Amino acid sequence: MHSDYVIIGSGINSLVAAAELAGAGASVTLLEQHEKIGGFIDSGELTLPGFIHDTYSSWHPLFVSGPGYAALGEDLHRHGLRYRNTEDAGTQWVTASIGTDAEGRRLTSMATRDPKATADLFENDGDRLAYLQMMEEFGAQAPVVFGALGSEMTWPALAKLGFKALRMGVGNAQNLVRQALMSGRNYTRSRFAGTEADQLWAPWLLHAGLGPEQASGGIMLPVMAASMHQFGLPVVEGGAGNFLKAFEALLIERGVKIHTGTKAEKIGSLNGGVRTVSTDRGDFTAQHAVLASASVPGLYEDLLGEQDSAKTFPLGTGSYLPGRAAMQIHLALDAPVPWSDERLATTPLVHLGTGSNSTAIACAQAEAGLLPAEPTIVVGQQCVLDSSRAPEGKATLWIQLQEVPFAPKGDAAGELDTSQGWSDELVDRYVDRVLARIEAYAPGFKDLVLARKVISPAALAQANPNAVAGDPYGGSAELFQNLLWRPMPAAGRGRQPVKGVWHIGAASHPGPGLGGGSGHLAAQQLIRAAKRRRK
Numbered sequence: 001m002h003s004d005y006v007i008i009g010s011g012i013n014s015l016v017a018a019a020e021l022a023g024a025g026a027s028v029t030l031l032e033q034h035e036k037i038g039g040f041i042d043s044g045e046l047t048l049p050g051f052i053h054d055t056y057s058s059w060h061p062l063f064v065s066g067p068g069y070a071a072l073g074e075d076l077h078r079h080g081l082r083y084r085n086t087e088d089a090g091t092q093w094v095t096a097s098i099g100t101d102a103e104g105r106r107l108t109s110m111a112t113r114d115p116k117a118t119a120d121l122f123e124n125d126g127d128r129l130a131y132l133q134m135m136e137e138f139g140a141q142a143p144v145v146f147g148a149l150g151s152e153m154t155w156p157a158l159a160k161l162g163f164k165a166l167r168m169g170v171g172n173a174q175n176l177v178r179q180a181l182m183s184g185r186n187y188t189r190s191r192f193a194g195t196e197a198d199q200l201w202a203p204w205l206l207h208a209g210l211g212p213e214q215a216s217g218g219i220m221l222p223v224m225a226a227s228m229h230q231f232g233l234p235v236v237e238g239g240a241g242n243f244l245k246a247f248e249a250l251l252i253e254r255g256v257k258i259h260t261g262t263k264a265e266k267i268g269s270l271n272g273g274v275r276t277v278s279t280d281r282g283d284f285t286a287q288h289a290v291l292a293s294a295s296v297p298g299l300y301e302d303l304l305g306e307q308d309s310a311k312t313f314p315l316g317t318g319s320y321l322p323g324r325a326a327m328q329i330h331l332a333l334d335a336p337v338p339w340s341d342e343r344l345a346t347t348p349l350v351h352l353g354t355g356s357n358s359t360a361i362a363c364a365q366a367e368a369g370l371l372p373a374e375p376t377i378v379v380g381q382q383c384v385l386d387s388s389r390a391p392e393g394k395a396t397l398w399i400q401l402q403e404v405p406f407a408p409k410g411d412a413a414g415e416l417d418t419s420q421g422w423s424d425e426l427v428d429r430y431v432d433r434v435l436a437r438i439e440a441y442a443p444g445f446k447d448l449v450l451a452r453k454v455i456s457p458a459a460l461a462q463a464n465p466n467a468v469a470g471d472p473y474g475g476s477a478e479l480f481q482n483l484l485w486r487p488m489p490a491a492g493r494g495r496q497p498v499k500g501v502w503h504i505g506a507a508s509h510p511g512p513g514l515g516g517g518s519g520h521l522a523a524q525q526l527i528r529a530a531k532r533r534r535k
Contacts, residue, residue, distance in 0.1 A: 001029060001257070001282070001283075001284050001285070002284075002285045002287065003028060003029040003285070003287070004021070004027045004286070004287050004288050005021050005026055005027070005028050005029070005288055005289055005291060005526065006029045006031065006275070006277050006284045006286040006289075006290045006291070007029070007030045007031065007291045007292075007293070008277065008290065008291065008292040008294060008303070009031070009032065009039065009292065009294060009466070009505065010030055010031075010032040010037035010039060010258075010260075010293075011039025011041070011293050011466070011505060011506075012063070012068075012514050012519070013504045013505050013506075013516050013517070013518045013519030013520075013522075014030060014039070014291070014293045014504065014505075014519060015247045015516070015519070016068040016072065016516035016519035016520050016523065017519035017520070017523040018251055018256050019071075019072050019075075019250055019254060019256070020071060020072070020519075020520065020524070020527070021523050021526060021527065022251065022254035022255055023071075023072075023254055024523075024527045024530065026527075026530065027255065027257075028254075028255075028256045028257070029256070029259065029284050030256055030257065030258045030259065031259050031262045031263075031264050031277065031279060031284065032258070032259070032260045032262065033261070033262065033263035033264070033465075035260050036244070036260055037244055037258065037260065038241075038244045039293070039464060039466070040056040040057050040467075040472060041056065041240050041241075041243060041514070042056060042240060043236075043239030043240040043241040043242075044241065046330045046453040047330055047332035047450070047451035047452060047453050048332045048450060050390065050391045051389070051390050051394070051396050052238065052239040052389045052390070052396065053330040053389075053396050053398065053453070054236075054239060054380075054382065054398060055328070056240075056472070057240065057514055058382060058398055059234070059348075060083065060234045060235065060236065060243075060514055061227045061228065061231040061232065061233060061234060062227070062513045062514045062515035063514045063515055064234055065227060065230070065515075066516060066517060066520070067150065067516075067517070067520045068515065068516035068519065075250050075253075076243075076247065076250060079249040079250050080242065080245060081236065081242065081243060081246035082237035082242070083235065084235055084236075084237050084385040084386040085233065085385060086113055086233065086348065088385065089348075089384055089385045089386075091346040091347070091348070091384060091385075092112045092113070092117070093110055093111070093343060093346055093347040093348070094111050094112060094113055094228050094229075094232050094233055094348065094349075095111050095200065095204075095233065095347065095348065095351070096108065096109060096110045096200070096343070096351070097109050097199045097200055097203060097351040097353060097354075097355065098344065098350060098351075098352060098441050099354035099355075100440075101195075101354050101357070102357075107195055107199055107354055108343075108344075109121075109195070109196040109197075109199040110343055111200050111225075111229075113229055113232055114229070115131065115135045115225075115229050116132060118200075118229070119131040119132050122196045123194050123196070124192075124193050126193060127192045127193055127194045130191050130197075134222055134225070135222070135226065135229070137222075138222040138223070138226050139226075140168060140172065141168070141172075141222075142226070143164055144164045144165050144168070145176075145223060147161050147164055148483060148510075149510040149517065150517060150521075151521075152509070152525065153483055153484035153509050158484070179218035180215070180218060180219050180479070181215050181216075182215065182217065183212060183213045183214055183215060183218065184198075184205045184210070184212045184213075184214075184218065184220065184356060185198070185202065185212040185213055185217070185356035185360065186218065187217060187218035187222075188201070188221065188355075195355060198355035199353070199354055199355035200355075201221045201222075201225050202221065202355040202356040202359055203351040203353055203355065203359055203376050203378070204221070204224040204225075205221060205224070205359075206359065206376060206378075206402040206403065207224070207378075207402070207513075208220050208224070208473075208477055208511075208512070208513070209323050209473035209474075209475075209476065209477030209511065209512050210477055210478065211324075211359065211360065211363040211403075212356035212359050212363070213356075213363070214478050215479040216477075216478070216479045216482065234385075235348075235382050235385050235386055237386055237388065238386070238389075239389065259279075259281070259284075262279050262281045263280045264277050264278075264279050264292075264303060265278050265279055265280060265302075266278040266303060267290055267292070267303045267501055269500065274286065274287055274500070275289065275290045275501060277290055286500070288500075288529075288530070289501070290500060290501050290502070291502045292501060292502070292503055292504065292505075293466070293504045293505035293519070294465075294466060294505060294507070295465065295466045295468045295474065295475075295505075295507055296320040296468075296475065296487050296488075296507050297317045297468060298465055298466065298468075299497070299501075299503055299507075300317050300497070301317055304497070304498065304501065319488070320481065320487050320488060320507075321475060321476045321481060322406075322468045322469040322471040323471040323473050323475060323476040324363065324366050324367065324403055324404065324405070324471065325366075325405060325457035325460070325470030326400065326401060326402050326404065326457060326460060326470060326471070326472050327400070327401040327404050327455065327457055327460070328398075328399070328400055328401075328454070328455040328460070329397075329399035329400075329401070329431055329434065329452065329454050329455075330396070330397070330398060330399070330453040331396065331450075331452050332394070332449070332450040332451045332452070333390075333394060333395040333448045333450065334394055334449075334450055335393060335394060335395065335448050336381070337379070337397065337442045337445055337448075338442050338443065338444050338445060339441060340441055340443065341441070344441075344442075345384075346384055347384065348380070348382070349378065349380050349381070350378075350379040350381070351376060351379070352376065352377035352379065352437055352438065352441065353376040358374060358376065361374070362374060362375045363403050365403070366403040366404055367405075368405075368409075369405045369407065369409035369410065370405065370408070370409065370410050370411060370412040371405070371410070371411045371413070371416060371418065371430060372403050372404070372412055373411075373412040375403050375434070376401075376402065376403055377399060377401065377434055377437055378399065378400040378402065379397065379398075379399055379438065380397070380398030380399070380400070381395070381397065381398075382396060383395045394450075399434065401434065405457075406458070406469040406470040406471075407421060408422070408426070413433075415433075416429050416430060416433075422456045422458045427454055427456050431452065431454055435449070456470075457469075457470030458470065460472060466506065472512070473506055473511070473512035474505060474506025474507035474508075474511065475487065475506070475507050477511050477512060482509075483509060484509070486510075486511060487508060502522045502526070503518075504518040506518075509521075
């Protein structure tokens with residue numbers, strides 16, 4: 001089959017690229033090895049009938065604030081996409097963190113959509129002012145920060161960003177560079193006397209593939225705070241699967257040929273630079289380009305030839321490092337979580353932890369191959385925003401662990417046998433540990449659990465080939481492997497590792513998340529190239 005563009009994979013970046021290219025009049029073929037599109041976007045009755053769980057990703061602030069939504073949102077809504085957010089649910093809270101510090105004090109930090117209302121909850125007067133100053137300062141930095149995240153890492157683009165930074169003033173530009181080199185922990189420690197800002201936002205760094213001790217946290221922490229304040233935590237009404245239904249309808253409307261159950265095996269070349277994709281169901285030819293939403297080993301070891309791979313990764317693809325593995329836990333509850341702090345009952349997403357301190361310990365334990373004794377627990381309460389997710393009076397719970405080893409070598413608490421890896425018994429016992437932690441802040445919680453479904457790191461990797469070593473973020477997002485170094489310096493300055501092949505997805509700039517950024521950037525460059533060809 002022949003088309004202008006062939007896209008491998010059907011995650012958010014592939015969907016955005018396909019829709020934008022087809023919308024510009026190109027013929028597009030989309031290949032997906034599974035029987036339905038979506039990548040890490042899906043939902044269904046995973047536990048009991050009537051309980052709708054978002055299988056993997058759930059929250060869409062990155063998408064609704066990104067260029068893909070600006071370009072496609074109106075059409076997606078026309079095809080049935082509906083979001084539910086804090087303003088729809090009538091809750092003032094957007095996120096919170098609760099934990100117990102080393103001295104046994106229970107700490108709770110709350111955030112609303114309003115930065116001032118959030119700051120007013122801080123105990124220290126100086127911290128209230130510092131929080132508002134942080135948000136004001138980031139407002140001035142935003143054109144440069146989002147310019148970096150929303151531009152290709154080419155030298156002309158970098159030069160433009162440099163000029164933007166200089167327009168802020170030399171002192172402000174230097175401060176921005178300094179922040180980019182700071183960890184999230186050092187950023188909050190340098191600005192706040194109390195614990196609230198750190199407890200609230202340090203755990204959010206995990207959602208960007210970072211930890212509290214890693215460089216660029218000084219930028220990403222205010223990015224996360226600003227995103228929550230401005231865009232909230234929208235979820236898809238009726239489940240993330242409805243997002244895919246809207247996208248599929250749009251793609252079909254624009255003439256995209258979708259081939260599910262079709263595994264790409266090799267990318268080859270024909271005369272004149274035309275690319276061909278060999279699959280288990282035949283060959284597909286791309287007149288202009290192949291876009292591959294793939295992991296680094298998936299693209300450079302499996303799809304491309306050894307010669308092409310060696311040009312980009314002279315030390316081998318093993319020099320590209322995966323991040324920590326993740327685990328997903330889904331619960332059907334007989335009633336909403338009975339939090340001891342009633343404010344949490346109307347908060348869409350709650351982190352269990354004290355901030356940088358507890359998160360750093362859990363990250364270090366996971367990176368050492370140990371099951372964290374007290375992992376940061378992400379508790380998603382979609383029913384707070386969307387009551388259609390569960391029968392009346394009942395609830396779903398979406399729990400994510402972002403600090404677990406893919407191949408556990410031991411248990412930091414010294415309680416669990418890890419010698420058989422992620423066996424069913426180990427998964428069950430570790431989940432029991434997690435639920436006991438929640439019980440400590442919500443007495444009676446465990447008695448409400450009607451059913452549970454767990455996706456272990458091993459199951460995560462099996463479900464999606466891009467989740468190398470159980471990492472859903474496409475590789476470590478530390479500074480040495482981000483921006484113009486993502487996936488590696490040879491490939492980071494531009495999205496073409498070889499002529500006619502474009503790398504998109506979480507392993508390419510601007511990295512992980514549901515923004516669709518890499519798909520949008522690639523599509524727009526290809527659309528501009530097509531316009532030049534027609535002149």
